[in-house]
Amino acid sequence: MSKTFAVVFAIALWWAVPSMSAEATQEKCTCDTKPGAVQDNGAFVNNAVACWSREDVEREWCTISIQSIEGDTRHQTIIGELDRLQDDPEQLTAFLQEQEAETVADQSTVEFAQARAGLPSLMENNSKLAAACVEWFFKHKEGNADFDGIEEGPFSCRIGEATGWLRMSFLVGEVRFIFMIAPDA
Known part of the structure; x- marks a missing residue:
């Protein structure tokens, strides 16, 4: 299935099927180039449970690429791989790089293309932090830990207190690449 078809299908599904998701928060598949108390400078996807966003801080522009929507098996596959690889920072990083490459194919601007070229080394340099982040994600899901982020x-990670969503961010120059995923149900 082509990425264009997948995006069009997800949008059509969003219009046709009432979402089971609650109101968008900074914990879900969102982008907001001026984060604040009210989300009014970005976008969100109602029925996504795994996605990548790219935010160009300088231009105040963002895109969201959907990896998985509610009810499909892709979400559980990603969760399973994160769980399996959480103790292996190098393999986890390779998995995240592969997911980003498959999901975020568009390089619409020179800035995005240049930033994306620097993303693999940034991810590799922060592989242990990413692994710690994923470990906390699973501990939080089980109710075993409080996590301050x-x-x-250029690396940040947080886990939504109310929703349990994992949000992992890599800043390359002025472009932020953010991986977001809901805990499994």
């Missing part, structure tokens, strides 16, 4: 240079 990780903010170290």
Whole structure:
């Protein structure tokens, strides 16, 4: 299935099927170039449970690429791989790089293309932080841990207190690549 068809299908499904998702928060598949108390500078996807967004901070522009929508098996596959690889930072990073490459094919601007070229090395340099983030995601899901998030240079990670969504961010220059996924049900 082509990526264009998948996006068109997801949009059509969004219009045709009432979503089971609650109101959008910064914890879900959203992008907001000026985060604040009210989300009014970006976008969200109602029925997505796994996605990548790209935010160009300078241009105040963002895109969201859907990896999985509610009810499909892709979400459970991603969760299973994250769980399996959480103790292996290098393999986890390779998996995340593969997911980003498959999901975010568009390089619509020179800035995005240049930032994307720097993303693999940034991800590799922060592989241990990413693994710690995923480990906390599973601990939180099981109710075993409080997590204040990780903010170290161009890498950040947080887990939504109310929803349990994982939000992992990599800042390359002025472009932020963000992986977001809901906990499994």
